[in-house]
Amino acid sequence: MTVLEGFAGAGGLSEGARMIGLAPTLGFEVNADACRTARAAGHPRVQADVRALDPARLGGTEGWISGPPCPTYAASGKRSGRADYGAVLAAVEHLADTQRPRCFLDGIGAEVTDPRTALVLETLDLALSLPRLRWLVAEQVPAVAGIWREMAAELAAMHRWDACTVLTLRADDFGAATRRTRVFLIATRDGAPDLTGLPYRNRWDCQRFGPGPTDRPPHPLTPFPATSMAAALGWPTGVRVNTRGNRQTSGGNEFSADRPALSLTGNGARTWYRTDHGPTAGRLTDRDAGRLQTFPPDYPWHGSRSARFQRIADAVPPVMAAAVLGAATRRPWQHAVWNRLTDLYGHTRPDVPHTRTCTDRPDAPQLDLFTLPMPKEETAA
Structure with a gap:
């Protein structure tokens, strides 16, 4: 090792x-x-x-x-x-x-x-x-x-x-x-x-x-495209996400899903929900949260709902990790990031065909x- x-x-x-x-x-x-x-x-x-x-x-x-x-x-x-x-x-x-x-x-x-x-x-x-x-x-x-x-x-x-x-x-x-x-x-x-x-x-x-x-x-x-929360999760445009229930703060308690999501926290993201679906049917799932962080949709999160969301919130997004580790070790990393973005969000790298490698x-x-x-x-x- x-x-x-x-x-x-x-x-x-x-x-x-x-x-x-x-x-x-x-x-x-x-x-x-x-x-x-x-x-x-x-x-x-x-x-x-x-x-x-x-x-x-x-x-x-x-x-x-x-x-x-x-x-x-x-x-x-x-x-x-x-x-x-x-x-x-x-x-x-x-x-x-x-x-x-x-x-x-x-x-x-x-x-x-x-x-x-x-x-x-x-x-x-x-x-x-x-x-x-x-x-x-x-x-x-x-x-x-x-x-x-x-x-x-x-x-x-x-x-x-x-x-x-x-x-x-x-x-x-x-x-x-x-x-x-x-x-x-x-x-x-x-x-x-x-x-x-x-x-x-x-x-x-x-x-x-x-x-x-x-x-x-x-x-x-x-070199990478912007990805909204709605696009990542297959939601229609115009959806808003509630982050704090009925509690009001100076920053409000909602944000638009038509942009990248706020940074996930363990205690926070597990209570997020789509306002058009309500606090029960519209709750964010662990797969949703992992997808926002660029984990594969079938990533095997373990533990209670609170524990799963804490693990997701603690993690470095894999695309960012791949870039930094590639820079440190002088390994190519951009193609790997594009592969992950294509698999998760459907993005296509301009003029470069998508090919999966064994490391995926x-x-x-x-x-x-x-x-x-x-x-x-x-x-x-």
């Missing part, structure tokens, strides 16, 4: 990896429903805490994908991570300098308001601990951009990583029917990532050699997990 995923969830980044032929990756995840979902979709999972990983037993790892939980940083959460932001930034520098990272991480986890806030630091810990690591991709909500930049600066300046980039991306720029925004850290040891054709809202670079950190202007041009298949070969060294399994909290 050469690619590991931490906080791997139900398979958003795993799907992206499979789309570009990078699969199978081996994911570590504590949530049982997420593990069952990913395994049923053909993505290897170990139900274990990332903090239990022993880097000494994973020395052959060449790629590290990290998606730490975001509730303490997200605008839709309690935002407790904002209060500990300075402590986490300081911890990045200390972690990069310490000789005993595990002891230090255990200490900072006990100091922050919510222990989940410190889990972003596991991204840097594994990046520093895996001796053969060649590339890293990490994702989070936009509020974590400053932490990713601090990690990037440490990797480039002190640990011989050639190029580090922090990108703000939005899913609808890749043709998805949702406006989900995520910030990615891409770090590479062998030259720079290939960002050709990647539409980004914000970009920040730092390099081992050359000029210092650089902010670049947005690259708004996208959910039954792609898997590695035998029992032949790999594994950390002690832990059940979900």
Whole structure:
């Protein structure tokens, strides 16, 4: 196994990896429903805490994908991570300098308001601990951009990583029917990532050699078509979606389905419904929600309705994941994204016939997990 995923969830980044032929990756995840979902979709999972990983037993790892939980940083959460932001930034520098990272991480986890806030630091810990690591991709909500930049600066300046980039991306720029925004850290040891054709809202670079950190202007041009929520789900035009029942907020409680959907949240999207069908018949299904995120319509979500929607909301849209992982590993990714958009939404790439590749298949070969060294399994909290 050469690619590991931490906080791997139900398979958003795993799907992206499979789309570009990078699969199978081996994911570590504590949530049982997420593990069952990913395994049923053909993505290897170990139900274990990332903090239990022993880097000494994973020395052959060449790629590290990290998606730490975001509730303490997200605008839709309690935002407790904002209060500990300075402590986490300081911890990045200390972690990069310490000789005993595990002891230090255990200490900072006990100091922050919510222990989940410190889990972003596991991204840097594994990046520093895996001796053969060649590339890293990490994702989070936009509020974590400053932490990713601090990690990037440490990797480039002190640990011989050639190029580090922090990108703000939005899913609808890749043709998805949702406006989900995520910030990615891409770090590479062998030259720079290939960002050709990647539409980004914000970009920040730092390099081992050359000029210092650089902010670049947005690259708004996208080769992919816009997809409305109505078009993605086969609804007629003019449909409106209720998001909060009878509760009114300054932003209202409805939006038009004739544009990409709002970013899905676990507690929010499960209560959405078509106003023309009513709150029972018009409820969004898990397949609908997954389709908006560019998961296949038959993706095998597991758990209760609340659990399924939480897994969907936690996931990175696969088309966006495929693009970022392709850029980091310098693999072609645009054709794979177009294939997914064609399969889901009927879009056709101009002047290029649609052909399916073996990496689109959910039954792609898997590695035998029992032949790999594994950390002690832990059940979900």
